[in-house]
Amino acid sequence: MDAVCWHSVFFLLFALAACGFALAVVVSTNVVRMAFSLVLSLGAVAGLFFLAGADLLGGVQLLVYLGGTMLLLVFGVMLTARGKAAEMKTTPGWWLLALVVGGSLLAVLWQAAFSVDAWSTPSAGATQSQAARPTAAPIGLALLGVRVDQPLGEEGGEPVLSGYLLAFEIVSVHLLVVLVGAAYLARAQRRPGTTASEETAPRTPNSQLPTPNS
Amino acid sequence: MAEYLTQYADPRLANVIAALVHCGLLLAVAVGAAAFFNWLERKVSARTQDRLGPTRVGGRFGWLQSLADGIKLLAKEDVIPAGADSPLFRLAPYVSFSAAFCAYIALPFADGWVARHLNVAVLFILAVAGLEVFGVILAGYASGSKWSLFGAMREAAQVVSYKIPLALCVVVPVMIAGTMDLVAIGNMQRGWLTNWFLFHDPFTFVTFLVFLTCVVAGVNRSSFDLAEAESELAAGFLSEYSGFRWALFFMAERASMVAVSGLAAILFLGGWNGPLPVATWLHLVPESGLLAGWLGNLLGAGNFLFKCLVGVVFMMWLRWTLPRLRIDQVMTTCLKYCVPLAAAMLLGAMLWTYALPGGLLPGGRPIGEVPEGSAAVAASERGGR
Numbered sequence: 001m002d003a004v005c006w007h008s009v010f011f012l013l014f015a016l017a018a019c020g021f022a023l024a025v026v027v028s029t030n031v032v033r034m035a036f037s038l039v040l041s042l043g044a045v046a047g048l049f050f051l052a053g054a055d056l057l058g059g060v061q062l063l064v065y066l067g068g069t070m071l072l073l074v075f076g077v078m079l080t081a082r083g084k085a086a087e088m089k090t091t092p093g094w095w096l097l098a099l100v101v102g103g104s105l106l107a108v109l110w111q112a113a114f115s116v117d118a119w120s121t122p123s124a125g126a127t128q129s130q131a132a133r134p135t136a137a138p139i140g141l142a143l144l145g146v147r148v149d150q151p152l153g154e155e156g157g158e159p160v161l162s163g164y165l166l167a168f169e170i171v172s173v174h175l176l177v178v179l180v181g182a183a184y185l186a187r188a189q190r191r192p193g194t195t196a197s198e199e200t201a202p203r204t205p206n207s208q209l210p211t212p213n214s
Numbered sequence: 215m216a217e218y219l220t221q222y223a224d225p226r227l228a229n230v231i232a233a234l235v236h237c238g239l240l241l242a243v244a245v246g247a248a249a250f251f252n253w254l255e256r257k258v259s260a261r262t263q264d265r266l267g268p269t270r271v272g273g274r275f276g277w278l279q280s281l282a283d284g285i286k287l288l289a290k291e292d293v294i295p296a297g298a299d300s301p302l303f304r305l306a307p308y309v310s311f312s313a314a315f316c317a318y319i320a321l322p323f324a325d326g327w328v329a330r331h332l333n334v335a336v337l338f339i340l341a342v343a344g345l346e347v348f349g350v351i352l353a354g355y356a357s358g359s360k361w362s363l364f365g366a367m368r369e370a371a372q373v374v375s376y377k378i379p380l381a382l383c384v385v386v387p388v389m390i391a392g393t394m395d396l397v398a399i400g401n402m403q404r405g406w407l408t409n410w411f412l413f414h415d416p417f418t419f420v421t422f423l424v425f426l427t428c429v430v431a432g433v434n435r436s437s438f439d440l441a442e443a444e445s446e447l448a449a450g451f452l453s454e455y456s457g458f459r460w461a462l463f464f465m466a467e468r469a470s471m472v473a474v475s476g477l478a479a480i481l482f483l484g485g486w487n488g489p490l491p492v493a494t495w496l497h498l499v500p501e502s503g504l505l506a507g508w509l510g511n512l513l514g515a516g517n518f519l520f521k522c523l524v525g526v527v528f529m530m531w532l533r534w535t536l537p538r539l540r541i542d543q544v545m546t547t548c549l550k551y552c553v554p555l556a557a558a559m560l561l562g563a564m565l566w567t568y569a570l571p572g573g574l575l576p577g578g579r580p581i582g583e584v585p586e587g588s589a590a591v592a593a594s595e596r597g598g599r
Contacts, residue, residue, distance in 0.1 A: 006229060032355055036302065039348060056334045062341035067377065071347065075370040078355045078363070 010051055017044035026098075029087050035077045039070050143168050236329045240318045247472045247522075248465040249280040255530055262534040290457035297358035298454065306356060307455070307462035310349025314466040316342040317473040322397045324486045324514035335396040336388055339477055340381060343432065346470055347373040350434070350451050353463070357454040365450020368541055369434060375548045376431040376438075382556035383425035386418055386563045387411045387481040396477075400485030407489035412482040415570075417562035422482045424556050426528075429474045431544065433467065435529050438544055468526075475525025476518065483521055486514030 021041035028034045042065050049058035090098075142164050253268070256279060260267025272278025294303055319342075320335040322328035332338050347369055354366020390411060391399045403409045411418050431438035452463060479485055487493075493510040539547065 030299075032299070033302065036305075036348075036352065043345075055332045055338065059332075059334050059337035059341050062345065063337065066348075067341055067344035068374075071344075071351075071370065071374060074348065074351055075367070075374075078351060078366065078370075 007051065011048065014044045014047040014051060017041070018048065029089060031077050031080075031088055032074070034088070035070070035074045039066060039074065042066055042070060240315070240329055243323075244315050244318055244469040244472070245465065248468040249284070251468045251471070251526055251530075252280045252283060252464070253277060254527070258527065258530045259534045262531070284461070287457055287461045292457045292459065293454070295358060295454050299356040299358065302352050302356035303454075304459070306349045306353035307459040307466070308349075309352060310346050310466040311462045311469070313342055313345035313349065314470040314473065316345075317470065320396065321473060321476050322400060322480070322485070323476075323518055324511040325401055326397060327511055327515060328397060331395075331397060333393070333395045336384055336394040336399075336477075336481075339396075339473065340384060343470060343473065344373065344377055346433075346466060349463070349466065353455065354451040357451070359454055361453045362451045365453075369451065371541075372431060372434075372438065372544055372548075375545060376428045376552070379424060379548060379552035379556040380428040380432055382553070382560055383421050383428060384481065386421045386560055389560070389564065390414060390418070390567055396480050396485075400480045400487065403484040404487045405491050405494070407484065409487070410482065410484040412484075415563060415566040417559045417566060418482065421556065421559040421563065422478070424552050424559065425478060425482070427547070428552055428556075429478060430529055430532060431548070433470045433474055433529075435467075435471065435533055438539060439533070471526050471529055472522050475522040475529075478525055479518060479521035485521075486511075486518040488514075488517045 018041050021037040021044065024037035025034050025041065028037060042061065046058045046061040046066070049055075049061055144165060253276070257267045257275070268276025268279040270276055271282045294300055317339045319330050320328065320332045320338045322331075322335070328335075350369045351366045354362040354364075354369070357363075387399060388394055391402055393399060399411075403411060407413065412422050413419065452460060455463065493513055496510075496513075
């Protein structure tokens with residue numbers, strides 16, 4: 001190692017950013033700042049993906065989580081965060097609950113991460129046992145249409161390419177149809193006065209406007 | 215480049231220098247484009263309205279106008295309204311600009327001339343270009359003004375909606391090419407202009423028109439610039455900004471205009487491959503030597519930048535000619551016309567590629583084969599896909 005290990009430098013940079021902004025989400029009391037910290041935290045995670053060479057995963061992280069989910073979240077928060085709703089006070093009970101839930105998740109993940117041989121310091125015979133371990137990879141590949149658990153075709157036979165891709169796609173299209181239907185039903189049943197409180201926010205941009213820091 | 219520099223310098227230093235040179239070049243393109251298009255926009259708008267535009271600064275044609283504008287903006291007072299959320303208000307312009315600038319990381323300017331050769335460059339550019347809206351939303355919220363908030367709301371609704379047809383349009387050339395690598399996509403369209411994906415089949419031609427509409431809406435330009443509608447929202451999310459922060463928003467807008475024009479040029483208009491195979495006639499291809507290949511690339515980069523320029527001028531022309539749409543018209547255009555049209559074109563292009571892989575004319579080269587001798591061949595062999 002003659003050169004500065006830029007990989008580690010950037011890894012630490014992105015990791016610190018991800019953790020720091022994740023903490024900021026918890027500590028901050030302003031809803032919009034929380035949402036924006038979450039954006040930056042997820043962005044830093046995307047940076048980690050790019051750093052690891054997983055360009056596709058990083059791009060999808062940016063596109064789906066930041067460009068899609070977080071955009072809608074920020075949009076929703078911006079519309080609802082007015083006056084008192086903009087400040088979120090967490091009571092000690094919530095802190096306790098969050099610590100218990102988050103702590104147990106962290107414990108599980110910690111355990112899982114350090115049980116992967118490839119991630120711990122290499123020891124003798126670590127690489128041999130790795131292949132035999134059951135992983136989630138066959139399921140993931142099968143969802144993409146590749147069945148690694150089935151033999152890849154006999155002599156002259158066609159390779160098995162069925163997988164669960166079609167079922168997966170049908171389920172997602174079905175979900176989309178359900179969403180469209182729900183939106184249609186919600187629109188059709190609205191009558192003036194009865195469901196005013198349940199109306200979606202963008203349709204009634206009323207005069208109450210957010211006043212940050214008020 | 216880092217490998218090249220390692221011959222002369224410490225590898226540690228070489229990496230840093232290579233990274234700095236790449237960053238510097240890209241920043242020069244982004245900021246230079248912003249300054250140049252600032253001047254050009256003044257001239258184009260003036261000519262559209264039968265005026266002269268800037269004529270004095272810097273001698274003929276007022277070509278130093280951008281510099282004068284820059285000095286003026288830097289000297290302006292940076293006002294932050296009392297009701298604003300100060301940290302977010304300060305941060306918003308940087309978010310916008312860095313998102314717009316990030317798209318250049320994966321944008322190739324010629325065969326192999328790209329800061330970071332990603333094999334999912336299309337996805338990356340789409341993803342990053344979509345993040346610019348965060349800056350606008352933050353600006354709108356943090357300004358603490360109703361005009362700004364309305365602007366931000368419109369922007370969010372518009373960008374989220376237009377992302378869908380935009381992605382569908384981008385899928386068409388990606389499907390034809392069989393790769394998301396922009397360098398490979400550009401190289402596939404080598405030769406005459408009939409090799410451009412624009413003329414690949416009738417469906418891609420229509421797709422390009424839909425893509426243009428969505429791109430203009432995506433970079434928030436007139437006639438889709440509802441977020442900063444001067445006449446109704448008093449500049450929308452920009453209302454409370456002044457000085458350098460305001461300029462950053464404009465630089466972001468111009469930079470992303472160039473970036474999406476470049477994306478359009480690569481996906482549909484052949485990228486750095488001109489209407490005529492001039493580089494091949496002049497034997498400026500990588501096979502005839504390092505210098506010839508480099509000169510050919512330089513020619514290609516000029517060609518590519520010219521296409522970007524045409525794209526940006528097209529957007530300016532639209533802005534100063536057409537009236538602004540209403541928000542419901544914007545949504546109708548997207549959801550009732552662009553999305554179904556893009557989906558139908560995707561299906562059509564799919565069937566066309568399936569039925570006529572070689573094109574209508576006999577002896578056509580099946581698209582999807584990268585021509586020999588380009589840098590992308592070696593790169594794609596290295597990186598898979």
